[in-house]
Amino acid sequence: MSDSRAVLEAPDIHRALTRIAHEILERTKGAGDVVLLGIPTRGATLARRLGDRIRQFEGVKIPVGSIDITMYRDDLRLKPARPLGHTELPPDGIDGRVVVLVDDVLYSGRTVRAALDALNDLGRPTAVQLATLVDRGHRELPIRADYVGKNLPTAKSEKVRVYLEEIDGRDAVLLVKGGAQ
Amino acid sequence: MNRHLISAGDLAKDDALLILDTAEELASVSERSIKKLPTLRGRTVVNLFFEDSTRTRISFEAAAKRLSADVINFSAKGSSVSKGESLKDTALTLEAMGADAVVIRHGSSGAPHRLATWVHGSVVNAGDGTHEHPTQALLDAFSMRRRLGGLEGRKVTIVGDVLHSRVARSNVLLLHTLGAEVTLVAPPTLLPVSVGSWPCEVSYDLDAVLPKSDVVMMLRVQKERMNAAYFPSEREYSRRYGLDRDRFAKMPDDAIVMHPGPMNRGMEIAAEVADSARSTIVEQVANGVTIRMAVLYLLLGGESA
Incomplete structure (x- = not known):
């Protein structure tokens, strides 16, 4: 951990999520038909936080769920079989809704590609948008985020670690210098 | 794995x-x-x-x-x-x-x-x-866990033709690993010689075991493997080891009934027991x-x- 530095502290994460919540409300004109789907593990936690904020701001309770993308990954054969995350769709499903996918870090875009495939098997949203706490660049697919907490220029050798209160006991985003693995 | x-x-x-x-x-x-x-x-x-x-x-x-x-x-x-x-x-x-x-x-x-x-x-x-038959044992454990919440310390009774049953052996091994306590109930002729070395209890008296069971799993009487007289008659087997309505009533109220299928209704399990809400047979x-x-x-x- 010696070669890491915090790029976002707890108050920064709070402010970023608050701004994203406002942006979602603005872009979707009140979030009336929005469904927030987080990609486990930390994306699901962030989706819940965004849902709470949107309810505080406008009093609308929007459906929040999670979507596991493990079975749709394109790199399954590079590692031993991975344990699955939890998929939980809102009771009314996602047909005809605006789905906002939520992830902690946007990097190659391959996770989002897998999430789009998974969504395709679960229903037909009218639109899909993407919110991410950190966009660290180095896209390998034509994918971009609609809502970004922080654009973080990184080297490919560096790692971005996201810690969230609910899972890790504290809020922080660390940039870990290359070579450490 | x-x-x-x-x-x-x-x-x-x-x-x-x-x-x-x-x-x-x-x-x-x-x-x-x-x-x-x-x-x-x-x-x-x-x-x-x-x-x-x-x-x-x-x-x-x-x-x-x-x-x-x-x-x-x-x-x-x-x-x-x-x-x-x-x-x-x-x-x-x-x-x-x-x-x-x-x-x-x-x-x-x-x-x-x-x-x-x-x-x-x-x-x-x-x-x-x-x-x-390890995947049968896994699906049985999965069905039990979904109904009962967990397997640690649960009492599972497996009744019937243990001798010819690959389901019984796999279940005993897996359920033991998962922390459940298994009791096998069968006529002595339908228990394998090696059963003493299995991680389970053995009983010949179904009525004594039923009130203490969280799960009762009935095994099929495998007529096609019955090349010797393991019990005097089907009727006697059914009387002593079949799960009928009276025996079902002796089980705790939240205990479940399982069967790996295919069933011989009226032989090892009564139709009304197999079709009750506490039977997991279709879920399995x-x-x-x-x-x-x-x-x-x-x-x-x-x-x-």
Whole structure:
């Protein structure tokens, strides 16, 4: 951990999520038909936080769920079989809704590609948008985020670690210098 | 996890829990409109069935197809096996066709174990002789866990033809690993000699065990294997070891009844017991597909060995 530095502290994460919540409300004109789907593990936690904020701001309770993308990954054969995350769709499903996918870090875009495939098997949203706490660049697919907490220029050798209160006991985003693995 | 699934006894507690947890997540796939995942696209699963077993074969086939694997069904009847081909030559043929996994049902105990030494892919035991049937034990454990919440310290009673039952042996081994306490109840003639070394209790008195059971699993009386007089008459067996309405009433109110199927209604289990809300018999079939998806995913979903 010696070669890491915090790029976002707890108050920064709070402010970023608050701004994203406002942006979602603005872009979707009140979030009336929005469904927030987080990609486990930390994306699901962030989706819940965004849902709470949107309810505080406008009093609308929007459906929040999670979507596991493990079975749709394109790199399954590079590692031993991975344990699955939890998929939980809102009771009314996602047909005809605006789905906002939520992830902690946007990097190659391959996770989002897998999430789009998974969504395709679960229903037909009218639109899909993407919110991410950190966009660290180095896209390998034509994918971009609609809502970004922080654009973080990184080297490919560096790692971005996201810690969230609910899972890790504290809020922080660390940039870990290359070579450490 | 091992590359093969031959015996429930090979599963460490962590492996068993990983399979059950994976199945828990996969269960929702059977409830959605598109019941398919792309995970095993391009992989080939061969169902190699030397004994008839429609339900197990269909269950494995459905599981493999829901994961987008290609499925080849090979049944011994009318195949090269009836022309005298050996198990090894059959195995090498399947290997040459690019089988990534072979699901084998065989009349001889130990056949999957032998097969595993000849092929590069994964071998899944779908029942060998009177030895084991590990995916049945896994789906039973999964069904129990879904109904009861957990298995630690639960009392499971398995009743009937333990001698010929691969289901009983696999269940004893797996449930012991998962922390449940198993009691086998059967006439002395239908218990194997080695049962003293199994991690379970043995009783000959069903009525004494029922009130203390969280789960009662009835085994099928396997008439096709009854080549000797194991009990005087079917009626006497049914009287002493069948789960009828009166015995059902002696079970605790939240205890469940299981049966691996196919059932002999009126013999080992009364129709009204089999159809009651506390019977998991139909669930067990649905859970079978889910648990086999989990097993195939964990064996084939990662890097090739």
